Every structure is written in C-alpha cells, then in structure tokens.
Amino acid sequence: GAGVSQTPSNKVTEKGKYVELRCDPISGHTALYWYRQSLGQGPEFLIYFQGTGAADDSGLPNDRFFAVRPEGSVSTLKIQRTERGDSAVYLCASSLSGEASYEQYFGPGTRLTVT
C-alpha cells in the first residue's frame, strides 16, 4: 500500500515569506507526527496529532510555526515569516495509534531552504 507522502519534496523560499508543507499519512492512521531534521543531526519532535487535535505541540520552536489536521488525515505545517535558521528537512510520520506498540512510518521529507 501507499506510504506516507510529503509535498513538495523541495521548497526554496526567501526570508520573511510564508510556506506550507503537506503530509499525507497512511490511510487509517490516527496518529501523525512532525519532526525537523537539521543538517547532520537527528530528527527533533515538533508536534503530535491524535485525530484532528494537536495532542502535543511542545516541540514547536515559536509561534511562527503552526500545524493543522482538520479532517484527521492530511496535515499541513505552516511557517510564517521564515528565517534562514528554519532551513531543514521536515519529516512527517504516521502510526495506527499514539500508543508505544505501534510503529511510526516516515515520509521522505520536505527539504526547506530559506535564502
């Protein structure tokens, strides 16, 4: 079956612009996660959705970052007033449930470059 997909695969934007990154999870997966991976580092947690609600957004670095999942499937990560430090690969993962016994399946990521 289809895995987690993310669009676009690459995004180049100018400092100060607004960007949206999209994640299509595996069908039927209720849990969805966003992570950010800076060059040469491991992924860092941003936000976790269970269904439509953000159950934990403690990883969002500041209020320029926001994410939604209005119908409990597709999610969009939104970044306002982008800064060069936002450049990274943004990863999305989904799992059947938020419980620890369920594996997270990762998408290929969106590489964001802020110039």
Add this chain to the structure above:
Amino acid sequence: GNSVTQMEGPVTLSEEAFLTINCTYTATGYPSLFWYVQYPGEGLQLLLKATKADDKGSNKGFEATYRKETTSFHLEKGSVQVSDSAVYFCALSDLTYAGNMLTFGGGTRLMVKP
C-alpha cells in the same frame, strides 16, 4: 528531559567486519528504545526495537539489547555488507507522556567498503 547520545561517525568498515555503534540514553520514565536506518535517498525506516529491560531487538542480522543498568542500547552486526551503508539513528519514546513521540540521537554514518 530525555536525550540520546550515540557515537559520532563516520564509521568505515570493510565487508564482513564486525559492527558496533554505541548508544546511551537519559529518560525520566520507562522508555522504549529503537534503531532507525536511513539508506541513501530513502526515508527513515525502523530497524529494530526493544520495549523493556533485557529485551533484545533483532532484524536483518542486526541486534541490540536494552541494558537498563548502563542505560545503553548498542547496535551490533557480526558481518556487515556494502548494502548496510547508511545512517543509523538511536531513538527512544518515553511512555510517561501521551503519544509516542521519538527522541533521536545525532545519527552515525556507516560506510562499508568491498
């Protein structure tokens, strides 16, 4: 807070050599431990996991044992192949918190030469 520390790479080995990648962790609760692998041009994939102390996770010839006394989860393989060349990430999820968010180490790049 939670953290994962793993040995820095790159690790360069000849084919059929023995592999060890060290991983230690700090957690406030009772974590599950994971190794993820990222092959060139591909997304992160779960390699193996262990959910409680003394559990051994294994897959594709790789093994790791959950050692609570040393807070470690070292990855081992007896005989590496060129196809094992990838970046390996150690990670934990802390069951104290709702959800299953992962805390990752910095990754270790493995290069296997024929």
